[in-house]
Amino acid sequence: MLLFAGGDGTARDICDTLAASATLSTEMAVLGIPSGVKMHSAVFALTPRRAGEIAARFLLGKSTEVTDSEVMDIDEDAFRSGRVSASLFGYLRTPQDSVGLQATKSGTPIEDAETPAEIARRIIARMEENTLYIIGPGTTTSAIPEALNIPNSLLGVDVISNKRLVSADATENDLLRLTDGKPTKIIVSVIGGQGYIFGRGNQQISPSVIRRAGKDNIIVAATRRKLLELHGRPLLVDTGDPDLDTELSGYTKVVTGYRESQVHRVSS
Known part of the structure; x- marks a missing residue:
């Protein structure tokens, strides 16, 4: 498991790096400890404590299912136009936990x-x-x-x-x-x-x-x-x-x- 602390920018960097390796991108589980300013992605735990709990369960083999979670970041073009909108940049495989992981941010329709x-x-x-x-x-x-x-x-x-x-x-x-x-x-x-x-x-x-x-x-x-x-x-x-x-x-x-x-x- 790759456990990282940061925000959407860090998640994007990890997504790009793992994408360069076919093996790592399919086998490496990733989990974000929420500690950035922008955190629109679904790869982050709800809190740092939840991140530790999810990682412990996964590493102890108590929960081994993974799922593809969205990596999002601010759409710079939309922001320059005065709108806050998050765009999809890729996916990272995270432990499957519908309670401890945050959902992807959605915008205002x-x-x-x-x-x-x-x-x-x-x-x-x-x-x-x-x-x-x-x-x-x-x-x-x-x-x-x-x-x-x-x-x-x-x-x-x-x-x-x-x-x-x-x-x-x-x-x-x-x-x-x-x-x-x-x-x-x-x-x-x-x-x-x-x-x-x-x-x-x-x-x-x-x-x-x-x-x-x-x-x-x-x-x-x-x-x-x-x-x-x-x-x-x-x-x-x-x-x-x-x-x-x-x-x-x-x-x-x-x-x-x-x-x-x-x-x-x-x-x-």
């Missing part, structure tokens, strides 16, 4: 294009004065700055206050500095097909930042279709802090439209 605007209207209508709003990456959340006619980072984390941009593409240090002593809310979207709300693509919103805002000040936004694509699976958190992951687990309200919301389970 064309028929959902109107919904993010409705979600943005709802959130903007309820924004409080003199409060910092940390806006996580994604097409759903990017509709908020778009509705306010201010720039957004799309793949980065932005900060808004009084409906004006305070910080673009903010780092963890930026967020800690800006939120010091100030009321703060965090707005995150759901990664389609996977269900992550923390720990995938928004690591700038660290455990320290989340604790500073508080669980009750987290706003989760998603289209109804994204929730349906989970087929009953919970939303996921992988902040890197097991205690915080446990604290965030349970049930949360998800904004799905201007006058619509759903209650969804959250798990680590």
Whole structure:
């Protein structure tokens, strides 16, 4: 087994290398420890702990089945056009584990294009004065700055206050500095097909930042279709802090439209 730590770029490099060897590409099992920024591929375990558990079962011969899992990465042409879209680059053979491995990220379908605007209207209508709003990456959340006619980072984390941009593409240090002593809310979207709300693509919103805002000040936004694509699976958190992951687990309200919301389970 080849066990690696990284993100989609590392998975692509491994895919290219193994493809050059007919023997390795068909016989080598590969498993990703999630530790990158972009992790759209289906070759990663849900958490580093899950990766260890899956690898142990496989190496001890308790689970030897393998399956072809998609290696995905950001479509650069789509990104330059202002859209986040993942493209298929190949397959790696991973241990078969429908519970411990994450699903491939799915994008926002064309028929959902109107919904993010409705979600943005709802959130903007309820924004409080003199409060910092940390806006996580994604097409759903990017509709908020778009509705306010201010720039957004799309793949980065932005900060808004009084409906004006305070910080673009903010780092963890930026967020800690800006939120010091100030009321703060965090707005995150759901990664389609996977269900992550923390720990995938928004690591700038660290455990320290989340604790500073508080669980009750987290706003989760998603289209109804994204929730349906989970087929009953919970939303996921992988902040890197097991205690915080446990604290965030349970049930949360998800904004799905201007006058619509759903209650969804959250798990680590």
